[in-house]
Amino acid sequence: MAKEVITTHQARALQALLPLLGDLTAEVSSELRYYRVLDALQQLVPADAMALLRVDHGELIPVAAYGLAEDAMARRYPVVRHPRLKAIVEAKGPVLFPPNCDLPDPYDGLIGSSALPVHDCMGCALRINEQIWGVLTLDALTVGQFSERDLQTIETFATFAAATVVAASRFDDLLQTVAGERKRAEAYRLAAHRPKPAMIGNSERFRQLLSEVDLVAPSDLTVLITGETGVGKELVAQRLHDGSARADKPFITVNCAALPEHLVESELFGHVKGAFSGAIENRLGKFELATSGTLFLDEIGELPLVVQASLLRVLQGGQLQRVGSDKLHVVDIRLIAATNRNLADEVRQGRFRADLYHRLSVYPLRVPALRERREDIMLLAGAFAEHNRWRIGVPSLRFSENARRALIGYAWPGNIRELEHLMARAALKANKRTTSSLAKQVLTLESEDLDFLEATTDHSSTATPLPHSADSAPPVDFRSAVDAYKRQLLSDALARHDGNAAAAARSLGLDRANLMRLAARLDTTPGR
Template sequence: MTPNPLLHALIPLVDDLSRELPERERYRRLLQALRVLLPCDAVALLRLEGEWLVPLSVNGLSEDTLGRRFRVREHPRFQALLASATPTRFPADSPLPDPYDGLVLGARGDLQVHDCLGCPLLVDGQIWGLLTLDALSPGRLEPVDLASLQAFASLAAATVRVAQRIERLVTRAEGEFQRAESYRLAARERPHSLIGQSPSFLKLLEDIALVGASPLSVLISGETGVGKELVAQAVHAASPRAHRPLISLNCAALPETLVESELFGHVVGAFSGAVSDRRGKFELADGGTLLLDEVGELPLTVQAKLLRVLQSGQLQRLGSDREHRIDVRLIAATNRDLAEEVRQGRYRADLYHRLSVFPLHVPALRERGHDVLLLTGYFLEENRSRLGLHSLRLSGDAEAALLAYSWPGNVRELEHLVARSALKAYGRRRDDSRILTLSAEDFALNGDAPAPAQAEPPPEPAPVGDLREAVERFERQQINASLQRHQGNWASAARELGMDRANLRRLARRLGVV
């Protein structure tokens, strides 16, 4: 008797329902079985999160697809699939653009998807997501029995339900259910916030979930551009304070004279220009979370006052002797090694220990392996939408170049590079093709080295006989060059030049440096 192929494919998956498997492995096996059972070139499992469809697992699609976030209203095929209670088959000549055009592995040139069908997944009577099948050849999916796909979709929904229940049980066993639930809710609101599957990044996500519901102060460290602010937002979203404000202050963006006022507020007449009472960031964040970004740039005098507020829970506005009690959860972020700053006497040890009760380190992008492609996929989808394209994809040599690059500017550099490369490639199009492929040449990455910085102009010769003018000219050139290297950040420039930030500003004003 010939075995039923559907039954043959389903039995191992039913057996998997009773086994403890990681969620990603469970979904991978599901799509692998579907790919074996039905004639197609690619399958995908997507979860509906608000107005977005988020790929959880793919088979036959490019790796960067996992980093993409598809806005449903921009993709009419997804809209049609979600609106139907049963599987939907699109004709090979359908005029609707396919979200996977150019993303199917093995596609050459601008080959588009010609056959597509999909099915909504219902979990507890609600649409949870989609199961999609695609083929490059017209008519390839004609033999697919929609009833078989519906049966497979039901099993997929059961798999999702089991994965969710296992996750809840494990979370309860660890005593973190409430924390994880609030974090998942926050992730649904911002499905694109934190993207990555590398071990170091998954460890960071675990630590965020762990510290989220606690009142502990958090110190987020990491290089410039790694996404420290997004991590702070995730910690806040995972806390019981998520319904309260998250207030941010960039400590490096303010003159020293204004930092104290911004933190603690002031009353009318406290200083020249204080024409009315003003609440500081601490009071604005009362009941919620305060993020002090670039906290390593705080002057020592302000560090002492900040420590007193953290110890007592009370503050005084500038010019007032009235105390205000506050309830604030503090998150600090820095790209400096504060422990080393303490050893060098540039940072208070007691404040450092108060801030770093629970340290979180955000790994550099070069340490995250193939997360580069997932993040690239997200940025490609963003730019595809902006440019009005059907597909914006990577060539094989582009993927290799992105993986080989060291990313000194981290995720921020990647974001800007993708946007710049996509726009340039779009401007060079010689036809009206709606599928655009970015090559390694478009990214212009020179092996493992960052793009060369703009050369500084050679110093002008000092005029003979006027030593003071020569010294001032040299000082002006050095300050301008340092500010240019640090994108106008006075605190960083002062550190490089070995000066106090306030003294550097005074010298710059005297020299006429803008």
């Protein structure tokens, strides 16, 4: 009888593993391979949640998961901060944690819609050539659901999972080679000491944006990135650089709005000693620093007209003169520019040169506002929640259903940046509101913790509020309405700080030079 049970179990295991064996030589995407690994594992060891995570700079990142809340997929799990994950990574074989284990579980409150803590947890590291690639984790809300036999099963299964990972990696390498991906670009990314912020999303709008970015990235075309404030234009610029043949060369960023007008040309083109008061030595400008690499001019719509003419000459001829010098210097850069303004309107209003506009917009890219990609809101919120849980020392953060509905339904005038800041405040408020030690083990963010009104009106009762619904009808003259709103915010901030422009700028989250330039455009006179 025992022999018959074992044979049945073996047959079930073979049936589950056959699709994985077939995938090893097939042209299957990495994402699909990873999910097929979990499909096979679910047949062998049923669980409430399971995940496949890969290691990246000491953090575990989910690449496939079943049973976890949507926002858990965008979170990063630093190994040193998660004792259970650390134990799995360091163990030579699979690990089954006892139900009464006092080590916090990284998925507490993140399994489906349940706020219950995890009771049964097991996992196994995936090794390729003796190096840790990632881990498999299985979790259950029922005490005693996993057994010693399950432990043996997952140990055997890990070998097949590792083979699948190797196949996925080799297939991806082949695709990159066919696409002309430069090996030195990959080496540059792997050598970076700190991982770059990731672009997170899964919506159709987001996928279309990534498709366009990846299409133009390998070329040397000038790209103009447009979009509202806070949508992530700098991340798009970074991805364009990382996907180019210049990826192992400098990526220089310039915030044009933060440059004092009398120093803009010096900052961009450099100067020689004695060119002006304070020029005590020769200095390279950002163009020369970016030679052979990429120069990213953020908020380019804020450049004065006189500087626009100088910039156009450099772009047309590839040569520049440092301030105070007659000598020409040749530069070889790939230019990427970004703005939250409608430059076509700026051209019509005479505030931006038409010839420079056409020179910049060789390949225009529009980054969609957050309200245009609502499917990504919870992914982003989950990533920011995971980041903030460590900043405030909370074991786990989850979202109530009301909070989810509120986040998805909000208009997000400040876009991703507003969401990031709001999540930091919400985590603090939820932590303060929750008093019981049991509740603090899985901290739930409620809709009352999400201070949307404060995030959009800056506590001003006189400013015109922005609409809170994506379905609200737009104003008749959108630009005039937005300018009026900005003008009111500036006036209120300056009044609160007795005309102190620096203090007003800090309260609005702006650079002082940016506030001064904005005030001049809106005919709002700052004090000092």
